[in-house]
Amino acid sequence: MSASLPKVIYIAGTPRCGSTLLDRLLSLGDDVVSVGELNRIWKTGMIGNAVCSCGERFHDCEFWSEVIRKAFGTLPRSEVLHLHRAWKKVVRFKNIRQLRRSREQTPPPGPLSDLAAATARLYAAIQAVSGCKLIVETSKNCVCPFFLSVIEQIELSVIHLIRDSRGIAYSWQKKDKIHHWEDGQPVYMESQTLAKSSRDWIRDQVTALLINGRETPLFRLRYEDLAADPQGTLLLISEFLERLWNHRLNTRLETTLEQDRETVANFATDHIFSGNPVRFEVGKVRISPDTEWRRSMNWKDRFVTTTLTLPLLLRFGYRL
């Protein structure tokens, strides 16, 4: 494989698993650029013109304007819609077997071929504009690594980020959490039922477990371990990347001098147009585990979620 190919670290998981935190921590490493949920670039970025974490709208953001210009020149709306439809058609659980076969041969003309070509151009442009060798993407969709492994013009690795299903279910229950502000008005984070968040959690973990680490370099990680010891966890990821690509992250974090000795990260402005509100945080930010669900989730919701997701909770080593 060529040393010049974009090296992609894809974070797979389920929504609310802490992927934006991991994304931003990784972006503190040498030669790393984080791009957030790149799978939403067609709908949320190109069509929705979402607010980038730099404060500008997608089409006014210097970084993304340059990436799109470099990758495609001009991209007509009809082509953007075609790529968005291609994404929805290709990146589906039922296509995993076909995607696995496609990595052995060039896909025939069609949605997969078009989407793979556009995505390859996108990664090459991100690499050129950022000047970074490593690109962190946090789309989380667990079928997506099977699609990305079809693209010959990138080198892919996957971090499967796991979070306790009860913490995720509790997060989804909140209805008053502000996601971001648009034109002075709050945009709230979505909420969903325990049954749906548990079902989605199971689906995503099972799909991620289908990723074959011998075919696609894979690192599994629990959010709780990352949040409790960011420095130590980043060191483990750095060792993984060094074995894989001879690349050390050299991430610099600080520790508070208070009794609890929390980790402090000094975030710069990134260009992330889709993801958790953490993407807007700039400057010194304290990193601490989000364990509110342990104190505030009622016993009935906790019992239901634990029961529904029990086999995988045990597999990932969670206490009941």
Ligand SMILES: [Zn+2]
């Ligand atoms: Zn931006």
